[in-house]
Structures are given as C-alpha cells and as structure tokens.
Amino acid sequence: MDIEVLILAQLIKGSKHGYEIKKNIIFVMGNDKIVNNNSLYPKLKLFEKRGWVIKKTEMQERRPKRYVYSITAEGEERFHICLNEFSLETIRIDNEWSIRLAYYELLDLEARRRLLDYRETYMKEKLEHLQQLSLVIGNGEDLDYSEELYFYTRNMVLREIELIHELSHKLDSLDKD
Known part of the structure; x- marks a missing residue:
C-alpha cells in the first residue's frame, strides 16, 4: 500500500x-x-x-x-x-483501489480512465473466476467455499462493476464538454 x-x-x-x-x-x-x-x-x-x-x-x-x-x-x-x-497489478489490491477512489477527484482525467479500465479488467476476471466456482457449487462437490460467500462476493463484484460504469459515463460526459 x-x-x-x-x-x-x-x-x-x-x-x-x-x-x-x-x-x-x-x-x-x-x-x-x-x-x-x-x-x-x-x-x-x-x-x-x-x-x-x-x-x-x-x-x-x-x-x-x-x-x-x-x-x-x-x-x-x-x-x-x-x-x-x-499499474494493473497495483489496482488489483483493494487498498490501492480504495486510495485512488478516495482521492478520485484529484486524479487527472487520463489517470481516472486508466484506473477504471484496470479495475474493470480485474473485476471481470474475478467474476469469471466466480462463474467457474459456481459450476463447482452447482455440482454439489465438496467445497471450501460456502454458497452464501459465493453470492455475497458475486454481488459485491457486480456492484463494483456498476460503480465503474457510472464513473466511466461521467468521464465520457466530461470528454464531450
């Protein structure tokens, strides 16, 4: 951090x-x-x-x-x-993402775009991993991962992707002005 x-x-x-x-x-x-x-x-x-x-x-x-x-x-x-x-690797770390988000308005516009792109890439990878995990849950195999945690994590990832899209749309509006 x-x-x-x-x-x-x-x-x-x-x-x-x-x-x-x-x-x-x-x-x-x-x-x-x-x-x-x-x-x-x-x-x-x-x-x-x-x-x-x-x-x-x-x-x-x-x-x-x-x-x-x-x-x-x-x-x-x-x-x-x-x-x-x-970097993309930095933004995979939740604290680093949170720091940039906490001071988002102080980032330059190019850095904001890069931040959102990097985090969206990571969140999509995480979502893909969760989708693979859901296949295991669906088969009822022995899990070290509860169904409740799966759904909680999935909802958090989807919400973060929504936030990224909201911020991206705001950036697009700034670019048009």
Whole structure:
C-alpha cells in the first residue's frame, strides 16, 4: 500500500500534527491497521528530509510541544505523481483501489480512465473466476467455499462493476464538454 499518498493527501487539505494525520487516514480507509506511529513518523521525517513537508513546533499550555506538518510545493507535486502512477497489478489490491477512489477527484482525467479500465479488467476476471466456482457449487462437490460467500462476493463484484460504469459515463460526459 502506498502510505505516501495517504500521508500527503492529509497535508494537501492543510497543516496537521501527526496524530491528526494518523486519525484521518484511519477514518478515510476504515482500517486502523493501515498506519501506526512506526510507519507514520519515519515517513514524515523522510518527507521533511526530501523537502516535501515542513515541520514546525507548536507550543501548548500544560502539555508537551507537538509538531505540525505542512506540505511544500515539492510535496504537492510528489503527491500528484504518487496518486496518478499505478499499474494493473497495483489496482488489483483493494487498498490501492480504495486510495485512488478516495482521492478520485484529484486524479487527472487520463489517470481516472486508466484506473477504471484496470479495475474493470480485474473485476471481470474475478467474476469469471466466480462463474467457474459456481459450476463447482452447482455440482454439489465438496467445497471450501460456502454458497452464501459465493453470492455475497458475486454481488459485491457486480456492484463494483456498476460503480465503474457510472464513473466511466461521467468521464465520457466530461470528454464531450
């Protein structure tokens, strides 16, 4: 997973202290395993070294000082590069798809089209696999896969394909304008 995109995306929206960055990433991704202090602070230190972020000390009354991070122009450029660079293999990973979808409006139009094409390709492959699996279910052979999970997964894949088509139609409308 590309934690760089997640961290820099938080700073695109304004300066934040580390805990706020972490809390917002967990909220956006819906997963508290995505980022922790051992992954966040070394990245922020690296970003500072590379000139992507600036760290300022903020004094607090009766509390320890804290550091507030702001993104630089170089950091914004890096964010857009990270967000727009991906491959079919990357987009097969649900978290990578979710990251791009979370910041979909910040993708350039070409990257949006590529994202949707790649994910649709993957979802169609997944649907084909499920259809092959349904033959096994239909034969009543021993399964390590319940019928309920099959239908749940199939419905999720079909819904995601619908979403991809909806977003593609919106892109087509933008192309016509």
